[in-house]
Each structure stands twice: as structure tokens, then as C-alpha cells.
Amino acid sequence: MKLLRVEADHPYNVHIGTNVFKFFHDLYRDLLSDADKIVIVADDKVAELHLDYLLSFLKPFDVSVFRIPAGEQAKSVETFMECHSFLLAEGCSRKTLLLAFGGGATGDVAGFVASTFMRGIPYIQLPTTILAHDSAVGGKTAINHALGKNMIGTFYQPKAVLYDTKLLHTLPAEEVRSGMAEVIKHAFISNEQWLSDLLQNRKFSDLTDEEMIAHLEKGIAVKAAIVEEDEFESGMRKYLNFGHTLAHAIEGYEGYGKITHGEAVALGMAYALLLSDHPRLEEYLFWCRSHGYPLSKLTEIPFDSLLAYMKKDKKSSRGTLNFVLLEETGKPFMEMIEEKRAEAAFQQLLSKIGEVLI
Ligand SMILES: NC(=O)c1ccc[n+]([C@@H]2O[C@H](COP(=O)([O-])OP(=O)(O)OC[C@H]3O[C@@H](n4cnc5c(N)ncnc54)[C@H](O)[C@@H]3O)[C@@H](O)[C@H]2O)c1
Ligand SMILES: O=C(O)C(=O)C[C@@H](O)[C@H](O)[C@H](O)COP(=O)(O)O
Numbered sequence: 001m002k003l004l005r006v007e008a009d010h011p012y013n014v015h016i017g018t019n020v021f022k023f024f025h026d027l028y029r030d031l032l033s034d035a036d037k038i039v040i041v042a043d044d045k046v047a048e049l050h051l052d053y054l055l056s057f058l059k060p061f062d063v064s065v066f067r068i069p070a071g072e073q074a075k076s077v078e079t080f081m082e083c084h085s086f087l088l089a090e091g092c093s094r095k096t097l098l099l100a101f102g103g104g105a106t107g108d109v110a111g112f113v114a115s116t117f118m119r120g121i122p123y124i125q126l127p128t129t130i131l132a133h134d135s136a137v138g139g140k141t142a143i144n145h146a147l148g149k150n151m152i153g154t155f156y157q158p159k160a161v162l163y164d165t166k167l168l169h170t171l172p173a174e175e176v177r178s179g180m181a182e183v184i185k186h187a188f189i190s191n192e193q194w195l196s197d198l199l200q201n202r203k204f205s206d207l208t209d210e211e212m213i214a215h216l217e218k219g220i221a222v223k224a225a226i227v228e229e230d231e232f233e234s235g236m237r238k239y240l241n242f243g244h245t246l247a248h249a250i251e252g253y254e255g256y257g258k259i260t261h262g263e264a265v266a267l268g269m270a271y272a273l274l275l276s277d278h279p280r281l282e283e284y285l286f287w288c289r290s291h292g293y294p295l296s297k298l299t300e301i302p303f304d305s306l307l308a309y310m311k312k313d314k315k316s317s318r319g320t321l322n323f324v325l326l327e328e329t330g331k332p333f334m335e336m337i338e339e340k341r342a343e344a345a346f347q348q349l350l351s352k353i354g355e356v357l358i
């Protein structure tokens with residue numbers, strides 16, 4: 001079991017490994033005992049698979065469970081309101097503790113609920129996907145708006161993150177692929193050697209548990225270090241958005257949940273690498289192809305449709321196009337790109353993708 005500390009405004013621990021839920025009894029007994037109620041907000045599918053396991057660690061406590069739609073559909077104003085209605089109906093108060101049990105979508109909406117219920121109650125992140133090594137850490141909470149991804153949300157740190165990696169065994173291949181995109185994102189913005197390892201093209205399913213946990217720890221360490229420097233994203237936290245200007249546009253255009261977040265980020269990183277003139281672009285495109293990232297999706301979307309979303313990105317102001325680019329691996333920077341250059345680069349990427357997909 002591994003422990004990482006996030007020294008944010010409100011510092012907390014991230015516990016990673018199998019059986020970390022045992023810390024409910026050891027390290028977090030006081031937090032649980034002090035709560036007048038404990039409410040688990042659980043992804044419906046995750047609850048089917050793993051709720052009994054989680055509850056077995058919470059036996060002496062009085063726990064209520066509220067199931068929300070599986071995956072991205074939960075990041076809606078409707079689910080947000082239903083969570084609040086449940087908390088009110090259960091007689092919850094400012095002394096209630098919320099547990100977010102699921103992937104990034106559950107963590108984002110449950111975190112948003114925690115940050116707004118009676119102006120803020122404590123919560124613990126219990127991530128269940130590979131991707132959630134990213135989302136469970138750093139305190140960004142959000143729901144989506146039809147006009148843009150994560151447009152409504154807060155910065156609100158959890159009291160702790162308990163990441164039981166045993167639960168990752170039930171992830172479908174598509175979700176493993178999605179999660180590994182945020183892993184390689186963390187490598188691109190931090191470490192050439194780690195990036196080289198990942199680009200070796202081993203099948204994700206061949207990674208041992210130890211290797212997977214090592215990747216997740218590295219990713220969390222990169223994220224934690226950035227969050228510690230710039231929790232509220234006035235500067236360098238934007239680097240964690242590598243690949244996201246285009247990714248969020250694709251997700252908005254396709255309709256939330258139609259493409260996984262990580263798959264969209266994988267395509268967005270290809271675009272950012274091209275704009276960066278990064279030497280590993282072609283190798284990365286082959287990596288994407290061999291792992292089944294949907295590169296061809298980009299050929300199906302008119303650039304103008306993506307442009308409209310990209311101009312509304314949170315890194316933009318006055319309709320500019322802003323991207324995280326790489327001077328080299330591990331050296332991200334922000335760049336404003338003219339529309340004409342952005343379109344030309346997009347067409348260039350499509351032709352490179354065409355060559356890779358032949
Ligand atoms: N807050 C942040 O800093 C941050 C960072 C990255 C991503 N995100 C957000 O996270 C979301 C994506 O999260 P995600 O990739 O974890 O996906 P998700 O939460 O949408 O879950 C994806 C699917 O996997 C299923 N699932 C979850 N855990 C499972 C398990 N252990 N076994 C089997 N199935 C399981 C879910 O039911 C769902 O169908 C996006 O909305 C993205 O915007 C937020
Ligand atoms: O934590 C961050 O900061 C990130 O940018 C991490 C991203 O992987 C994540 O998708 C985040 O939700 C994007 O935030 P947004 O502010 O661009 O919506």
C-alpha cells in the first residue's frame with residue numbers, strides 16, 4: 001500500500017493499493033464517527049459490482065446509499081439536484097460525510113454536491129477507475145452544460161482519497177484505454193523516460209498490478225505537485241489540461257458519454273503534439289492505433305464545429321484559442337493559436353492520421 005500526501009489549502013492523504021478501505025477503521029474512524037450521517041453516492045454500475053465489498057468495511061456505521069447513473073450521464077444538473085434532494089430527505093446536515101464511489105464522473109458530481117450542500121460538507125473520494133487517479137486528486141468538481149464540458153463546478157478538496165486498485169479488475173477494455181490516456185498525459189508533461197516506457201506498446205492487459213499501480217502513483221505524484229503549487233489554476237495547473245482544449249470540444253460535439261473522456265484526451269494530445277512540433281508525434285499516433293484509440297473519429301467532425309467549443313474553453317478569454325503545448329517532454333507551456341493556424345494544423349493531423357491508419 002502506498003501513501004501520497006497532497007499539501008493543498010486543506011491537505012489530505014491519498015492511499016493506493018488493495019484493501020485501503022481498511023483505513024476507514026484505522027485512520028478515519030474519528031471522521032466517520034463524528035459524522036451524523038454517512039452517505040455513499042455511488043455509480044449505479046459500480047454499486048452492482050462492488051457496493052457489498054465497500055459496505056463490509058463500514059459495518060459499525062450507519063450508512064445510506066444513493067445510486068446515480070453510471071458514468072458521464074451523472075454529470076447533469078438533474079443528478080446534482082437529485083443528490084441534494086436525497087441528502088435533504090435523509091435529514092443530512094453540515095455534519096454529514098459524503099463518500100464518492102465510482103469513476104471520475106461520480107467523483108466530479110458528488111464532489112460538487114459536497115461543496116454546495118449547506119455550503120459545504122466533508123467528502124472522501126473512493127475512485128474505481130484508472131482515469132480517476134487524475135480526477136480523485138486535486139479538488140476539481142463539475143457537471144456539464146450543453147454548451148461546454150465541466151462548465152459548472154468548484155474547487156473543493158476531499159478529506160482523503162482511498163484508491164482500492166483491486167476494483168480496477170472489473171474495468172472494461174474501453175475504460176482501461178480511457179484511463180491510460182490520462183496516465184500518458186502525466187508522462188508527457190513530466191518525464192521523458194516514463195513516456196518512453198509507456199510508448200513501448202505493451203498491451204495494457206499485460207501490465208501487472210504492480211506496474212499499473214506504479215503508473216498510477218507516478219501520475220498522482222505529478223498531479224499533486226502541480227496542485228500544491230497552483231490549486232486554483234491561476235497558472236501552471238493549466239498544464240494538467242494538456243490535450244483537453246480539443247478533447248472537451250469533441251466530447252461536447254459528440255454528446256457527453258458518447259466518447260470516453262480519456263479517448264477524447266488521447267485525440268486532443270495528438271493535436272497538441274502536432275501544434276508543438278513534438279518529435280514523438282508519429283510514434284504516439286501508432287501507439288494510439290495499436291491500443292484502439294478512435295483516431296478516425298477526428299475525420300468525421302467538421303473543424304468549425306470543434307472551433308465553436310474550443311473558443312468557450314475555460315482557458316480562453318475573449319474567444320481566443322488556448323492550448324497547452326510542449327517545448328519538449330516535461331516542459332509544457334501555454335500558447336494562444338490563431339484560428340487559421342489551428343485549422344491548418346487540424347488538416348495536417350488528419351493527413352497524418354490517414355497515413356497511420358492505412
Ligand atoms: N476532476 C478532475 O480533476 C478530473 C480529471 C480527469 C477527468 N475528470 C472527469 O472524469 C470523468 C471520466 O471519469 P472516468 O473515466 O473514471 O469515467 P466514468 O466515471 O464515466 O466511468 C466510466 C464507466 O466505467 C464504469 N466503472 C467505473 N468503475 C468501474 C469498475 N471498477 N468496474 C467496472 N466498471 C466501472 C462506470 O459505471 C462507467 O460506465 C469525465 O467526466 C472527466 O471530465 C475529472
Ligand atoms: O486537474 C486539472 O486541473 C485537470 O485539468 C485535469 C483534467 O484531466 C480534467 O479532465 C479536468 O476535469 C479538466 O478540467 P477543466 O477545468 O478543463 O474542466
Ligand SMILES: [Zn+2]
Pocket residue numbers: 134182244261265
Ligand atoms: Zn482529463
